[in-house]
Amino acid sequence: MTVVVSLAVALLLLALAVWTVIARDAFPAVAGFIAYGLLLSLVWVRLDGIDVALTEAAIGGGLTGALLLGAVGRLRGTEAAAESERCGVGLRSFAMLLALAVTAVLMLCVLALPEPAPTVAPQVVQNLGATGVGNPITGVLLAFRALDTLLEAIVLVIALIGVWSLAPEGAWGGRPGLRHFSDPDGVLAYLARLLPPIGIIVGIYLFWAGADHPGGKFQSATILAAMWMLVIMAGLADSPRTDHRGLRGGVVAGPLAFIAVGLLGLASAGAFLGYPPQWAKPMIVAIELALMPTLVLVLALLMNGTPARDGDR
Amino acid sequence: MSFVFDLLSIAAIAAGGLFYLAGTVGLLRFPDAYTRLHALTKADNLGLALIVLGLLFQADSLLAGLKLVLIWLLVMLSGAAVSQLVARAERRRESL
Amino acid sequence: MAEFLLWMAAFVVLMVALGLLRVARGPGRAERMMAAQLLGSGAIGALLLIGAAAGEPSVVDVALTLALLSAFAGVAFVKFAVRQDRQAEDDGAGRVSAPGRPRRSALEREARKVVQ
Numbered sequence: 449m450t451v452v453v454s455l456a457v458a459l460l461l462l463a464l465a466v467w468t469v470i471a472r473d474a475f476p477a478v479a480g481f482i483a484y485g486l487l488l489s490l491v492w493v494r495l496d497g498i499d500v501a502l503t504e505a506a507i508g509g510g511l512t513g514a515l516l517l518g519a520v521g522r523l524r525g526t527e528a529a530a531e532s533e534r535c536g537v538g539l540r541s542f543a544m545l546l547a548l549a550v551t552a553v554l555m556l557c558v559l560a561l562p563e564p565a566p567t568v569a570p571q572v573v574q575n576l577g578a579t580g581v582g583n584p585i586t587g588v589l590l591a592f593r594a595l596d597t598l599l600e601a602i603v604l605v606i607a608l609i610g611v612w613s614l615a616p617e618g619a620w621g622g623r624p625g626l627r628h629f630s631d632p633d634g635v636l637a638y639l640a641r642l643l644p645p646i647g648i649i650v651g652i653y654l655f656w657a658g659a660d661h662p663g664g665k666f667q668s669a670t671i672l673a674a675m676w677m678l679v680i681m682a683g684l685a686d687s688p689r690t691d692h693r694g695l696r697g698g699v700v701a702g703p704l705a706f707i708a709v710g711l712l713g714l715a716s717a718g719a720f721l722g723y724p725p726q727w728a729k730p731m732i733v734a735i736e737l738a739l740m741p742t743l744v745l746v747l748a749l750l751m752n753g754t755p756a757r758d759g760d761r
Numbered sequence: 762m763s764f765v766f767d768l769l770s771i772a773a774i775a776a777g778g779l780f781y782l783a784g785t786v787g788l789l790r791f792p793d794a795y796t797r798l799h800a801l802t803k804a805d806n807l808g809l810a811l812i813v814l815g816l817l818f819q820a821d822s823l824l825a826g827l828k829l830v831l832i833w834l835l836v837m838l839s840g841a842a843v844s845q846l847v848a849r850a851e852r853r854r855e856s857l
Numbered sequence: 858m859a860e861f862l863l864w865m866a867a868f869v870v871l872m873v874a875l876g877l878l879r880v881a882r883g884p885g886r887a888e889r890m891m892a893a894q895l896l897g898s899g900a901i902g903a904l905l906l907i908g909a910a911a912g913e914p915s916v917v918d919v920a921l922t923l924a925l926l927s928a929f930a931g932v933a934f935v936k937f938a939v940r941q942d943r944q945a946e947d948d949g950a951g952r953v954s955a956p957g958r959p960r961r962s963a964l965e966r967e968a969r970k971v972v973q
Contacts, residue, residue, distance in 0.1 A: 453867040453907070460874045467881055475938070479880060479892040482930055486896040486923065490870070493907055493916055501919045510926030510933075513893075517937040524944065628936070635849075636932065639842035646835065647925050654918060662915045671922060674929040681936055767858055774861075774906070778868050781902065785872040788879045788895070794887035797879065801891055804872070805898040812865075812902050816909050819858075828917050829905065832924050836898055839928030843894050846935040851887040854942050 457490050474520040474527075482513035498662035499585040502654070506670035514677065514751050518625075522753075580729030582660030589664070590732045594721045598710065601703045601739060604746045608699065612690055615755040621691030622759030624752035628683040640682030647675035655740060665736045669743035676748045690755045695745060702742025709735050770815040777811030780804060794851045798844050805840035809833055862910035866903045873899035886942075890934045897927025 461484060468480035485508025492501035523530075572584050572592065579591040589597050615622070630636045651671040658664030679685050688695055709731055710721040717724045723731050780803055787800025813833045820826040873895060880892045901920045908916025 453863050453870065456867050456870045456874070460870060460877075463874070464877070475886065475941075476881070476889050479889040479934070483877060483880070483892050483896045486893075486900050486927065487873075489919060489923065490900055490903060490907070493904060493919060498913065498915050498919065501916075502922055505919055505923045506926055509923060510929045513930045514933040517933050521937055521940060524941070635842050635845040639838070639928070639932070642838065643835075643925070643928060646831075650921055650925060654922070657915075657918070662918060667922060671925055674926055678929055678932060681932055770858070771861060774865050777902070778865050778872075781869055781872045781899070785876045788876050788891075794883075794885055797883075797888065798891065801876070801895055805894065809898055809902050812869075812905060816905055819909055821914070825914060825917065828921065832901060832905070832917070832920050835921070835924040835928070836901060839924065839931065840894055840898065843890075843928065843931035843935065846932065847887050847890045847894075850890070850935050850939050850942070851885065853939065854886065 454494055457487065457494065461487055461491065474523070478513060478516045478520060481516060482509065485509050485512060499583075499664065499667075502662055502664075502667045503670075506667045506674075510674050511670055511747065511751065514674075518751070518753055578725070578728065579723070579732065581732060583658060583662065583664075585662070586658055586664055586732070590735060591723065591728065594710075594735070598703065598706045598721070601706060601742065604743070604750075605699055605703060608746050608749055611750060611754055615759065619755045619757060619759035621689065622755040622757050623687045623689055624749070624755050625680075625687050626756070627686060628681055630683045636682045637684060640678050640684050644675040644679055647671055647678075651675070655736070658736075659733075665740050665743060669740055669747055672744045673747035673751065676744070677751050680752070687752050688749075689758065690749070695749075698741050698745045699749070700742075702739040705738030706735055709738075766818040770818045773811045773815030773818070777808045777815065780808035780811060784808060795848055798848055802840055802844050805836055809836055859910040859912075862906045866906035866910065869899055869903045869906065873903070886938050890931070890938060893927050893931040893934055897923060897931070901927075 464480050464484045464487065468477050468484060471477035471480060485504060488508055489501040489505040492498070492504055569584075572588055575592075576582075576584055576587045579587045581587050581591070612620075651668040653668075654663040654671065655665055655668035656663075658668070680687050690696075713722040713724075713731070714720045716722075716727070784800050784802075784804030787803065788797050791797045791800055810833055813829045816829055817826050820829065876895045876899070877892070880888055880895065883889060883891075901923050904916055904920045904923065908914070908920070
């Protein structure tokens, strides 16, 4: 019954992980990794973490896979050099033993947790009414630990700047990646015309449902970014110029608005990112609305990669 | 009445599982990439369709049922498109 | 009813596992590309069954997300594989590059790539 499902999925995950690590070629390894991510969302559902399952399905399933495939494509020229630098069996066995030891210690720690495990979940549920949202995850992310979310958003922007800084000489400010083309009457163009509208509606629905049900801005931003990437990959639109003012404005607008709301909280409730009692829900919604475009832009631009052409106009 | 629904659900879902089995057996045993793609798509279209049909009988509301049907339509659309793309990529590789 | 649904979910996961054998062993690139589609439909089926068994309606949203993202992952796979084939084709056409030096990147050639 439940044990059988859990055991089946756990064994499958282990097999997938082993295969991803020992695969000789990069392509099967990435295929295994994507499969691993998609299957991990099943695990999260079994553990009652629906929000985490949503994020895992979105990020682990699509986004990371596309990122890794792009990276593997760029590494193709260096594969010969990497092969010659491959370390010996002894070192690799030692690394494997070390990894297994860390896993064993983690397992022992989890099994040694007292029953019930220490948690602040009851206090979160108790105080959730004050925030005005029904989903405890959203409450934690945007009310109780809003500072963490702000810092994560800023880290994303910094990551994007880091990726852009790898642009080759003369390409700064240009468009990332190659221009994709596809037959305008072909299957890919058809899919890229039909799927994104549905994806956008699902994304907006998930964003709106995030207040009271599992969902939220991050998962919906991932879906929207993936739909945009699909349109770019089908050649129906070109990747955006990275020196476009609106684009850069959109990327920084989210964290700036978040900081502004925080300062507003400082003025009205006495603490940075504090919310005055009746204004909690509107302020949370304002933060979410401001962060959404930023997240979509940052995730899509990260997937696009470094600027490569039409630079330094 | 709900007993009839339960029975229909069990029948549909069991049939769906059968198509998943058929898809996997085809995937493992068929000789080349195109036939394997064909087997794989059977699991998508028919297997998932029957599972969704079975779950429709258990659905609580119209909205829940519509979401299930939407998922099935999306999987069909993406399965059809991706199968085409994979087959063409394979054809192109063979002609190199 | 819930028991039956969970058993069927386990069965679907088992089918996915067996299908992954083909993805792992598959002699060609096409088999690897099928991973996204196989996992997508299998995991969605299992998710819907688990969600119905647990009576949790929001699991359907996870399945919806998976459907969209596995479509995207499948397309990404195919584009990548086609680009690799094209690069291998160019390699085979006798481009000169010293061993150990990274190959001149395709970006510098600005070739027009037609992909179906």
